[in-house]
Amino acid sequence: MLITSVSNDKIKELVKLKDKKYRDLNDLFFIEGKDLCDEAYKNGLLREIYILDGYDNIYDGIPVCYVSDEVMKKISDMASFSPYYGVCSKMTSHEMGNRVIVLDDIQDPGNLGTIIRSAVAFGFDTIVLGLECVDLYNPKVIRSTKGMIFNVNIMTEHLTSFLKDVDDYVIYGTDVKDGVDIKSENIPTKVIFIIGNEGRGISNEVREFCQKYIYIGMRPECESLNAGVSASIIMYEVFNK
Amino acid sequence: MLITSVSNDKIKELVKLKDKKYRDLNDLFFIEGKDLCDEAYKNGLLREIYILDGYDNIYDGIPVCYVSDEVMKKISDMASFSPYYGVCSKMTSHEMGNRVIVLDDIQDPGNLGTIIRSAVAFGFDTIVLGLECVDLYNPKVIRSTKGMIFNVNIMTEHLTSFLKDVDDYVIYGTDVKDGVDIKSENIPTKVIFIIGNEGRGISNEVREFCQKYIYIGMRPECESLNAGVSASIIMYEVFNK
Numbered sequence: 001m002l003i004t005s006v007s008n009d010k011i012k013e014l015v016k017l018k019d020k021k022y023r024d025l026n027d028l029f030f031i032e033g034k035d036l037c038d039e040a041y042k043n044g045l046l047r048e049i050y051i052l053d054g055y056d057n058i059y060d061g062i063p064v065c066y067v068s069d070e071v072m073k074k075i076s077d078m079a080s081f082s083p084y085y086g087v088c089s090k091m092t093s094h095e096m097g098n099r100v101i102v103l104d105d106i107q108d109p110g111n112l113g114t115i116i117r118s119a120v121a122f123g124f125d126t127i128v129l130g131l132e133c134v135d136l137y138n139p140k141v142i143r144s145t146k147g148m149i150f151n152v153n154i155m156t157e158h159l160t161s162f163l164k165d166v167d168d169y170v171i172y173g174t175d176v177k178d179g180v181d182i183k184s185e186n187i188p189t190k191v192i193f194i195i196g197n198e199g200r201g202i203s204n205e206v207r208e209f210c211q212k213y214i215y216i217g218m219r220p221e222c223e224s225l226n227a228g229v230s231a232s233i234i235m236y237e238v239f240n241k
Numbered sequence: 242m243l244i245t246s247v248s249n250d251k252i253k254e255l256v257k258l259k260d261k262k263y264r265d266l267n268d269l270f271f272i273e274g275k276d277l278c279d280e281a282y283k284n285g286l287l288r289e290i291y292i293l294d295g296y297d298n299i300y301d302g303i304p305v306c307y308v309s310d311e312v313m314k315k316i317s318d319m320a321s322f323s324p325y326y327g328v329c330s331k332m333t334s335h336e337m338g339n340r341v342i343v344l345d346d347i348q349d350p351g352n353l354g355t356i357i358r359s360a361v362a363f364g365f366d367t368i369v370l371g372l373e374c375v376d377l378y379n380p381k382v383i384r385s386t387k388g389m390i391f392n393v394n395i396m397t398e399h400l401t402s403f404l405k406d407v408d409d410y411v412i413y414g415t416d417v418k419d420g421v422d423i424k425s426e427n428i429p430t431k432v433i434f435i436i437g438n439e440g441r442g443i444s445n446e447v448r449e450f451c452q453k454y455i456y457i458g459m460r461p462e463c464e465s466l467n468a469g470v471s472a473s474i475i476m477y478e479v480f481n482k
Contacts, residue, residue, distance in 0.1 A: 110351050114467045121463035148463060183481055217481045222362035222389060226355045229473040232466070236474050240424055240458045 002053055004068040011067075014050070014075050017087070020135045027090045029137035030075075033082040039147035045088040050075065052083035077139045090137065093155040097125025098190045099238065100169065104159060104206050105132040105197040106227055112136070113144020114228035115195070120148040122235035127152055128192075130159045130206075163209035166192065171211045173202055174230060179213025182237045191238070195231045243294060245309040252308075255291070255316050258328070261376045268331045270378035271316075274323040280388035286329040291316065293324035318380045331378065334396040338366025339431045340479065341410070345400060345447050346373040346438040347468055353377070354385020355469035356436070361389040363476035368393055369433075371400045371447075404450035407433065412452045414443055415471060420454025423478045432479070436472045 003011060016022040017030045028047065031040055040046040041059050049059050053066045072081050101124050106112050112134055119127055134141060136156070142149060163171065169190045173179070194210060196202035202210070216225065216233050225233070244252060257263040258271045269288065272281055281287040282300050290300050294307045313322050342365050347353050353375055360368055375382060377397070383390060404412065410431045414420070435451060437443035443451070457466065457474050466474070 108351075110349075114470055117463065117467060118470055121459040121466055123460055144467070146465075151462060216477065218362040218477075219364055219480075221392060222358065224387070225362055225473070226358060226385070226469070228467070229355060229359055229470060232470040233474060233477050236457065236459075239460075 001064075002066045002068070003071050006071055006074040008071070010065065011071055011075060014087070018077060018139070020137070023090075023135075023137050029088055029090060029142070030077075030139070031086045031088055031142055032076060032078060032084070032139070034084045036142065036147050037084045037086040039150045040086055040088045043150040045091065045150065046086050047089055048087040050085040050087075052081075055083040078143075091150070091154065094153055096128075096155070097153060099124045099235075100126045100128060100192040101231060101235065102128045102159065102163075102192055102194045102206075103130060103133055103231075104194055104202050105130045106195065107134055107198055108227070109134050109138045109140035110144050111198065111226065111228040112138075113141045113146075113149075115231045116141075116145040116152060116154070117148045118228070118232035118235055120151045122232075122239035124235050124238075125153055127154045128159070128162060129154065129156045131156065160205050160209070163192075163206065166209075171209055173207060173210030173213045174234065175201075175213045175215055179215050181217050182214045182234055183217065185214055187238050187241060193231075193234050193238075195227055195234075198227050242305075243307045243309070244312050247312055247315040249312070251306065252312055252316060255328070259318060259380070261378070264331075264376075264378050270329055270331060270383070271318075271380070272327045272329055272383055273317060273319060273325070273380070274384075275325045277383065277388050278325045278327040280391045281327055281329045284391040286332065286391065287327050288330055289328040291326040291328075293322075296324040319384075332391070332395065335394055337369075337396070338394060340365045340476075341367045341369060341433040342472060342476065343369045343400065343404075343433055343435045343447075344371060344374055344472075345435055345443050346371045347436065348375050348439055349468070350375050350379045350381035351385050352439065352467065352469040353379075354382045354387075354390075356472045357382075357386040357393060357395070358389045359469070359473035359476055361392045363473075363480035365476050365479075366394055368395045369400070369403060370395065370397045372397065401446050401450070404433075404447065407450075412450055414448060414451030414454045415475065416442075416454045416456055420456050422458050423455045423475055424458065426455055428479050428482060434472075434475050434479075436468055436475075439468050 023029050049062050049064050052072050057064050169192045170188045171192045264270050290303050290305050293313050298305050410433045411429045412433045
């Protein structure tokens with residue numbers, strides 16, 4: 001099937017996935033670019049694929065629509081669109097692993113995407129998002145993960161209820177100056193690191209669950225680091241200890 | 242003076258600073274928010290200040306305009322505007338320090354801002370931007386630096402000409418797998434690290450100047466890190482050795 005009209009009903013439905021409301025309603029999200037579509041396909045999450053007319057279909061067994069330039073431009077979220085656009089099922093989360101990052105309401109999509117990418121790079125198996133975090137399926141989040149979103153266990157939780165029920169894990173808060181230097185800390189096997197919101201840091205309610213604090217050694221001239229950078233340096237240190 | 246009309250000539254001129262062309266023509270740029278205005282003032286770069294009617298002027302000796310809500314909304318680059326909007330002279334660069342980061346055409350404004358912030362945190366004194374880097378005075382770059390843009394020496398250079406003339410520095414390239422682990426490398430006093438573009442990495446012409454390569458230890462499942470994260474981890478390791 002080749003779709004050439006932007007007012008085609010299927011295309012109208014598809015464009016709605018740019019809104020969180022529709023993504024939630026249908027348990028679907030979209031991805032752009034061959035690399036992301038490849039990763040979704042490998043992980044069995046690709047449900048439909050839209051391909052620019054003239055490009056090859058490389059996804060066996062997935063329903064495909066070919067679309068014109070004009071239609072791809074309409075459905076794409078980017079200025080320079082890719083020839084591959086996929087619709088995916090939302091991921092399901094599984095049991096929490098040993099190395100966990102909790103995000104106490106990260107707001108910036110680029111930061112969330114970067115943290116997911118770094119978690120895969122540095123062997124963190126689970127990311128827990130607070131209820132006020134930016135939407136995991138926001139297109140900018142997906143893009144910033146560079147396909148790594150499919151390679152890590154992601155849970156969304158009411159953080160204080162979640163932390164109350166956690167057993168056997170050492171829970172670390174991150175702070176600019178308080179606590180122990182991450183370089184000199186012996187990290188236990190089962191560990192949770194909490195990263196605070198870009199503006200306010202870790203909320204007071206969540207702070208109550210922190211058993212220890214760690215900091216990243218830096219010059220006092222700089223008050224703090226970008227949240228994506230802080231999370232990445234902590235995971236890097238734990239992986240490379 | 243209180244300006245209440247968005248068609249005021251001064252306001253019309255001011256809004257033009259959102260375009261790189263006008264920033265370059267006038268050697269000026271704009272900043273938003275009290276924190277950034279404070280940093281610019283401390284560093285003697287604040288030239289004019291626009292304050293939302295009803296807020297205090299805390300910048301002695303700087304020409305001030307009070308503006309209405311509607312005018313602030315017009316000049317602001319953000320959805321939720323701040324009561325302080327400053328016009329600054331562009332910074333001048335000075336002689337290169339011992340610890341230098343060279344950016345071979347970073348494109349994402351958030352990445353450039355983050356690298357500037359991390360450079361101040363980890364004691365890198367000079368950042369050299371290639372000619373094709375995103376504009377340093379792009380409002381998103383400025384915001385992401387969190388005021389740190391005023392605390393580091395930033396130069397813009399034709400990179401191959403610049404690297405050809407460098408003496409006494411060890412020039413490191415960064416690569417995903419080649420070279421030496423940053424953790425085990427003894428870093429010399431005068432050092433340059435080159436960070437490549439988000440898509441293509443370090444260009445072939447610039448690669449010719451790399452004397453050594455370093456990598457960041459990570460799992461093979463992840464092909465690379467975000468450029469802002471890579472640069473930050475390298476600077477973090479050098480600072481905390």
